[in-house]
Amino acid sequence: MPVPSSAFHRALFLLTQLADYTTLGLGGPAKTFVTAASEAELSAAVSAADAAGEPVLLLGGGSNLVIADDGFDGTVIHVVTRGLRFTDAGGPLTDVTAAAGEPWDDVVARCVDAGLAGLECLSGIPGSVGATPIQNVGAYGQEVAEVITRVRVIDRRTGTTLDIPNGSCRFSYRNSLFKSGEPGRYVVTDVTFRLRAEELSRPVRYAELAAELGVETGERAPVAKIRSGVLAVRGRKGMVLDPGDPDTRSAGSFFTNPVLSREQLAHVEAAADGPVPRFDAGPGLVKVPAAWLIEHAGFAKGHGAPGPARVSSKHTLALANAGGATTADLLALAREIVAGVRDAFGVTLTPEPTLIGVTL
Template structure:
């Protein structure tokens, strides 16, 4: 295991922001993970697990503890009796690399999640989702190191407590488990999921529903869907590219809020539009999900808005970007301004999606 001291964290993040870690440990095996936890405890220091750095806002002062850089690599396909192959994947593998591995083998279930930066180990933590799919739909088992019991455990899908952008890993058991492997159960020769309007438009399909497609021959392949998702994401600056300033972000910065029907009515009144024209989706228990981007735009935070060195992407309303030389303080100032203005106008509280460190 490689142990380094005072390593700058900004280069390990897509935002390009963050001070140094007191200790930086690169782990490539499960034994390394256990040793890293012992090292942190022996130094009486906090521990943070760093994967692809695509969903992080790291403090300008850095992290005064031990950063465990997850680099466990493994990608194996295992046949299962019920005919649904299991992919066993190390937490340090590239997520988009895994998606490509699956679609090239005609394994359905994650084709709409193509182009998302980061590593596999981070996906169950926030139940990563996009374009109508979530990783919770295909995760069978998450293998973790339990820092309380100092033992490796395997958690079933149900035990992970998946919900919209959440799991036990970022709620009730935050900080307890270190993900080292994720097992995915996929559908061989399955049809692609084409529930998202932008994706259906890309292929010239009707938007109303999948039932508009009458024959399997009309469906694009899994690989074609994955590449279409990457194209759509790239057009929004949501595929990391060092040459594209719009991609110096942490992805969507705010979760889509889940609110009451009364809050939806109030939002439509404030915006001066009919409730039917406000985009929203059922969220269970009489609640609805509103697009955070819709709220930002109507509060005056449009694409290209800037506040010092931090700003909003010119391609995607929800992406807060490092315009060049931005600090964590710059991003926080922009975040607080957006949250305050949306709260004042709509009485809706936005929640940050990226993890704050330090």
């Protein structure tokens, strides 16, 4: 990129571009960018920004962030802390404590290699450990909420470090205390997962994964085989980061699967003129695949091409920066999809990534 000629634009150019730190490759400059490689550095960076009254953005792998083209007018703290500890928790149980900046999939791989079950279905999810409790990451029937025992945090309100036990994290589908309860209050420093030494994973719930593994839905398979099966299925959907594949220049699923009442489902089925796939989501509630709604509202894979922001050619739920897109382009595409699904089915889709400086 050529260096701009005006002093003002040169100053902006020298600021850290957040596009370099997000998997979408989007996001303007950070006013201040700090890297925290230890818990002490993380704590100091947060205290300094808070004392100066600066807005703070915690950044892990940038795989669940949509940041404005104008960037972030505050301090971005890139969390790259390291540390992984295995502690015997009695019998077949092991507590695995990982620092916030540990790359998530490396931790999953280490646990699977150690013969521990509980994280294998979460293989291939990009990003760092510290973000996993934020939206209670999940895939193929597993969620981190099922195995997290505690989340260690800095409470920015009091400046103290404390352990938040699982029961206080208010985990729900792609949500938690940290995401929508009290967003921004807590800085995750490490997370403890309680895993079980077991050869076989839990019964496989997803037909596509079962087919990949050559088992029936409901059958069990070895933990290591589940990991390789999940990676294979995810790879075909562009859900494993691959620098050579523009479909993976995304934030993963852009929308959550809407949870509907039975009455809302009846309305959607009337609009669809037929049955709609659904999963049980608690008493009187069903979860409907957002991908199904998007496809049946007329948005096919690749929608938006040859524009720079488009629906992934492999997965309807991922919106990708095919090259040269801006955040404004991506949001225009997202708004078009939200409006289309609302018109077709009366359901308003909710974005899954955290939006910084922008709204849908």
